[in-house]
Amino acid sequence: MIKEFHAARWSEPLIMEMGGPGRRGFVPPEPIADPGRDLVPDGLRRSIAPDLPEVSEPEVLRHYLHLSQQVMGMVGISLFGTCTMKYNPRVSQQLARQDFLAQIHPHQDDATVQGLLEIVHRFDLMLREMSGMDRFIFQPGGGAAAAHTHAMVTRSYFAARGELGTRREIVTSAQAHPCNPATAAAAGFEVITVPLGDDGLPSLDALRSVVSERTAALMINNPDDMGLYNPQIKQWVDAVHEVGGLCFYDHANFNGVMGRIRARELGFDACMFMLHKTFGVAKGGGGPAVGAYGCSAELEPHLPGPLVDLDDGVYRRRENPGGVGRVREYLGNLTEVVKAYAWLVAMGSDGVREAADISVLANNYMETRLMAIPGVSKSYPGMTKHRMEMTRYSLGDYTAETGLTAADVQNRMTDFGVDAFWMSHEPWIIPEPFTPEAGEAWSVEELDYWIDVLAHVLDEGRRDPELVRTAPHHQVVAKIDGSSLDDPNRWATTWAAYRRKNNLGSDGA
Amino acid sequence: MAHPYMPSSAEKDKATMIAATGIVDIEELFEQIPPDHYAKRPINLPPGLRSEVAVHRHLTDLLRKNRSCAENLNFLGAGYWQHYVPAVCDEIAGRSEFLTSVWGTPSSDHGRNQAWFEFASQLGALVDLEFVGLPVYSWGAAAAFGLRMATRITGRSTVLVAGPADPERLGVIRTYCAGEDGEDAISVSVIPVDPATGRADVHAISQQLSPDVAAVYVETPNYLGQIETGLAELARLARANGSETVVGVDPISLGVLVPPARLGADIVVGTTQPLGIHLNAGGGVGGFIATRDEERYASQYPTLQVSICDTLTPGERAFGMTLFHQSSYGSREQGNDWTGNSVYLWTVVNAVYMALLGPAGFRELGDTILAGSHYAAEKLSRIPGVTVLWPDGFFKEFVLRFDDGYSVADINAALLAKNIFGGKDLTADFPELGNSALYCVTEMHAAADIDTLAAALTEVLA
Numbered sequence: 001m002i003k004e005f006h007a008a009r010w011s012e013p014l015i016m017e018m019g020g021p022g023r024r025g026f027v028p029p030e031p032i033a034d035p036g037r038d039l040v041p042d043g044l045r046r047s048i049a050p051d052l053p054e055v056s057e058p059e060v061l062r063h064y065l066h067l068s069q070q071v072m073g074m075v076g077i078s079l080f081g082t083c084t085m086k087y088n089p090r091v092s093q094q095l096a097r098q099d100f101l102a103q104i105h106p107h108q109d110d111a112t113v114q115g116l117l118e119i120v121h122r123f124d125l126m127l128r129e130m131s132g133m134d135r136f137i138f139q140p141g142g143g144a145a146a147a148h149t150h151a152m153v154t155r156s157y158f159a160a161r162g163e164l165g166t167r168r169e170i171v172t173s174a175q176a177h178p179c180n181p182a183t184a185a186a187a188g189f190e191v192i193t194v195p196l197g198d199d200g201l202p203s204l205d206a207l208r209s210v211v212s213e214r215t216a217a218l219m220i221n222n223p224d225d226m227g228l229y230n231p232q233i234k235q236w237v238d239a240v241h242e243v244g245g246l247c248f249y250d251h252a253n254f255n256g257v258m259g260r261i262r263a264r265e266l267g268f269d270a271c272m273f274m275l276h277k278t279f280g281v282a283k284g285g286g287g288p289a290v291g292a293y294g295c296s297a298e299l300e301p302h303l304p305g306p307l308v309d310l311d312d313g314v315y316r317r318r319e320n321p322g323g324v325g326r327v328r329e330y331l332g333n334l335t336e337v338v339k340a341y342a343w344l345v346a347m348g349s350d351g352v353r354e355a356a357d358i359s360v361l362a363n364n365y366m367e368t369r370l371m372a373i374p375g376v377s378k379s380y381p382g383m384t385k386h387r388m389e390m391t392r393y394s395l396g397d398y399t400a401e402t403g404l405t406a407a408d409v410q411n412r413m414t415d416f417g418v419d420a421f422w423m424s425h426e427p428w429i430i431p432e433p434f435t436p437e438a439g440e441a442w443s444v445e446e447l448d449y450w451i452d453v454l455a456h457v458l459d460e461g462r463r464d465p466e467l468v469r470t471a472p473h474h475q476v477v478a479k480i481d482g483s484s485l486d487d488p489n490r491w492a493t494t495w496a497a498y499r500r501k502n503n504l505g506s507d508g509a
Numbered sequence: 510m511a512h513p514y515m516p517s518s519a520e521k522d523k524a525t526m527i528a529a530t531g532i533v534d535i536e537e538l539f540e541q542i543p544p545d546h547y548a549k550r551p552i553n554l555p556p557g558l559r560s561e562v563a564v565h566r567h568l569t570d571l572l573r574k575n576r577s578c579a580e581n582l583n584f585l586g587a588g589y590w591q592h593y594v595p596a597v598c599d600e601i602a603g604r605s606e607f608l609t610s611v612w613g614t615p616s617s618d619h620g621r622n623q624a625w626f627e628f629a630s631q632l633g634a635l636v637d638l639e640f641v642g643l644p645v646y647s648w649g650a651a652a653a654f655g656l657r658m659a660t661r662i663t664g665r666s667t668v669l670v671a672g673p674a675d676p677e678r679l680g681v682i683r684t685y686c687a688g689e690d691g692e693d694a695i696s697v698s699v700i701p702v703d704p705a706t707g708r709a710d711v712h713a714i715s716q717q718l719s720p721d722v723a724a725v726y727v728e729t730p731n732y733l734g735q736i737e738t739g740l741a742e743l744a745r746l747a748r749a750n751g752s753e754t755v756v757g758v759d760p761i762s763l764g765v766l767v768p769p770a771r772l773g774a775d776i777v778v779g780t781t782q783p784l785g786i787h788l789n790a791g792g793g794v795g796g797f798i799a800t801r802d803e804e805r806y807a808s809q810y811p812t813l814q815v816s817i818c819d820t821l822t823p824g825e826r827a828f829g830m831t832l833f834h835q836s837s838y839g840s841r842e843q844g845n846d847w848t849g850n851s852v853y854l855w856t857v858v859n860a861v862y863m864a865l866l867g868p869a870g871f872r873e874l875g876d877t878i879l880a881g882s883h884y885a886a887e888k889l890s891r892i893p894g895v896t897v898l899w900p901d902g903f904f905k906e907f908v909l910r911f912d913d914g915y916s917v918a919d920i921n922a923a924l925l926a927k928n929i930f931g932g933k934d935l936t937a938d939f940p941e942l943g944n945s946a947l948y949c950v951t952e953m954h955a956a957a958d959i960d961t962l963a964a965a966l967t968e969v970l971a
Contacts, residue, residue: 031880070620106791115574144849182837284854326680330791348557
């Protein structure tokens with residue numbers, strides 16, 4: 001049963017087009033005293049006011065409420081694969097707004113932030129228990145930043161051993177998230193990408209053929225974004241260790257294996273958990289986020305600071321001399337750390353295990369239904385074992401039949417209140433890919449609805465391809481015409497640039 | 510008992526999915542994991558607290574051990590400041606749609622993309638530049654990425670950082686420039702602050718402008734609060750040397766201060782935290798990068814950015830990603846540096862904040878901060894044993910030097926006993942400034958607060 005849906009459509013102007021001269025949205029307090037002179041050094045006072053809108057407070061509120069209504073987010077059903085869309089408990093949102101967290105300055109004396117440091121330390125211990133690592137830090141502001149942290153820890157480790165000059169290569173696989181090769185390259189390493197074999201997995205032989213005394217590290221996720229778990233991952237780690245390299249486990253896809261495996265027991269030297277994915281923290285449209293980075297005792301001296309320790313019942317921050325220094329200012333996005341801690345406290349060992357069970361069960365439930373839909377195939381169908389928490393599918397057959405692409409189908413699905421599905425990171429190994437991830441926070445009815453919408457859209461496309469090709473039709477705006485986006489004469493990241501390139505006045509007319 | 514976060518933790522739902530999947534036991538689904546990969550012992554965490562009441566109580570008990578800037582009088586700043594956050598900012602930050610969006614499409618998450626565009630447009634107006642990327646993790650990250658852009662643009666590999674440098678940001682810059690020890694490193698050279706003025710030492714910097722210098726990085730107002738008066742000269746010298754001028758700025762100062770781009774800055778970076786984001790124990794950081802709208806710069810951004818664009822409906826506007834292919838999402842290791850989750854929820858809030866303030870709000874706020882901080886400096890300078898190192902030409906922050914006798918740590922401990930968070934201790938990072946601390950005064954401080962501090966300091970130093 002497909003439900004009727006239409007997104008809010010306010011035809012909302014830009015804030016820069018709103019308001020009028022003299023309107024005020026915020027009035028600062030009067031100066032404490034009249035200084036009687038200009039306190040700005042000669043020639044440095046701004047004479048031309050910034051071209052900002054003049055809008056009253058209720059107008060600003062309503063404008064951004066309208067914009068919020070024009071965002072689907074998880075108000076619709078979002079099974080955005082690789083991002084583990086799970087419930088973000090509002091209790092911790094509420095707690096995070098209170099003064100005891102929101103009004104803490106990062107340079108406050110340790111004595112004034114004992115509660116906060118205790119949470120950081122407790123959460124560190126809990127993640128150690130889940131991974132087998134010896135120390136976690138929370139400075140990296142996302143998964144990519146955690147991957148970069150690993151690249152920097154790798155540099156520090158080999159520099160201390162006098163081997164940085166020869167340890168020039170970081171190995172990853174074609175299915176690893178782009179942040180792994182990208183951060184390795186930014187840290188000055190050469191990237192070696194192991195291709196996938198016929199079974200969808202990069203082979204141990206292919207790995208062995210590229211590792212050498214030049215190998216600094218392996219950076220890899222497992223299971224991958226297709227739901228394939230590398231059964232030889234321990235041998236991979238051994239092969240890299242045999243040539244003296246370090247092994248980093250990008251645990252982006254942790255949801256299906258949490259409670260069942262420990263990165264350290266598989267031999268990894270370091271790992272990363274995304275608190276904004278697996279640990280219940282909201283996405284925020286892309287942060288604030290945390291890539292919690294954990295490592296072995298051997299790598300701990302190379303961690304960035306500050307670290308949090310418990311000494312004689314008192315929590316203290318300390319520097320880590322000889323380590324990376326800083327990967328980010330202060331201790332990290334601690335508000336998100338507190339939320340993740342609250343989530344883990346609410347879940348416990350039992351809840352974590354159950355979430356993993358449900359997320360893998362729900363994915364396989366979806367797979368059973370999705371594979372019965374004509375036009376849908378799955379990546380590497382010869383790999384017949386059950387997939388983990390997500391499966392990569394292909395609409396390649398459907399595209400051959402109808403000419404409609406996965407992007408067309410994705411757009412049309414949003415017309416039914418279903419958030420866009422994830423296709424695939426680069427490179428696209430599977431034609432016209434899509435990757436739903438059921439997680440544990442969606443009901444059977446919601447999963448069924450998602451599947452029903454997909455089936456409905458595929459049917460529509462067979463009957464009326466134009467309807468799907470020109471979708472969406474029930475969304476805030478129509479499909480974008482992206483032809484201007486990479487044209488320097490037409491792109492405009494600001495209203496000022498847009499007006500200049502289109503010869504418009506300050507009011508846009 | 511079912512868990513409130515998981516609909517299918519109800520036994521009936523699990524049974525439904527198990528039956529439909531054609532399995533008997535959920536363990537069958539984990540057949541890909543070899544037996545010897547399993548954890549040697551179960552994960553040992555306390556049982557989950559399924560009642561929200563218990564979770565709330567537990568967290569509240571812990572967090573109540575903190576003392577905040579709300580019930581204490583705070584003078585800490587040092588690049589991260591306690592400003593007022595208008596209530597509308599919090600209202601929008603809490604909207605579930607913004608809070609939970611992840612990626613979407615330009616059509617279905619149009620409102621978020623528009624808010625991002627409005628951020629870039631308003632930030633661009635403040636800094637007087639037309640190309641603005643979506644924010645990165647922090648000011649330090651923005652400065653580092655800006656410097657890396659400069660090395661790619663110039664093909665050179667040394668960057669000069671003008672003191673005074675925030676040790677936190679400098680640490681990030683050094684890390685992003687890949688340290689000082691590797692054969693492929695970008696060399697970061699810090700030129701110490703001129704202790705006579707508290708400002709960048711333009712002469713010393715000019716002496717180091719070799720053909721290998723990709724960029725000069727300078728901040729205004731600088732880490733010690735001083736408004737840099739030599740910026741135009743520095744930018745001129747850098748340009749003559751073929752180097753880029755990268756300037757870090759506190760955007761809240763730009764209602765009263767000339768935007769650095771007008772003084773010759775090529776790449777302007779800075780913090781987004783003052784624009785409506787709470788202190789959040791340091792979890793409110795965010796950094797922006799802005800330049801002229803020229804391909805020379807645009808092609809080097811590591812960020813994502815949204816551009817206004819058309820839709821299939823004539824006359825309709827939308828917002829799509831521009832130059833996506835040059836990001837690491839588009840090109841993996843061939844892209845410019847890397848990108849990922851950032852601080853995009855704050856970006857929406859920043860847009861709200863700038864819209865609320867408008868041109869008059871930024872100007873008045875700047876003047877209020879200037880007046881309050883100078884009032885405080887003057888008042889405190891009258892206390893025996895206290896010297897304001899550079900009593901003029903600063904914005905929001907100023908340096909107090911205390912006569913020998915008490916260390917800054919002792920003074921701050923005594924102030925803390927009076928519910929005052931004293932200024933940031935500078936003695937370890939800037940020993941050349943003596944027994945000094947960096948004090949911050951914003952629109953949050955009333956005259957009575959300054960008087961309270963003055964009385965407390967007088968008593969402590971007596």
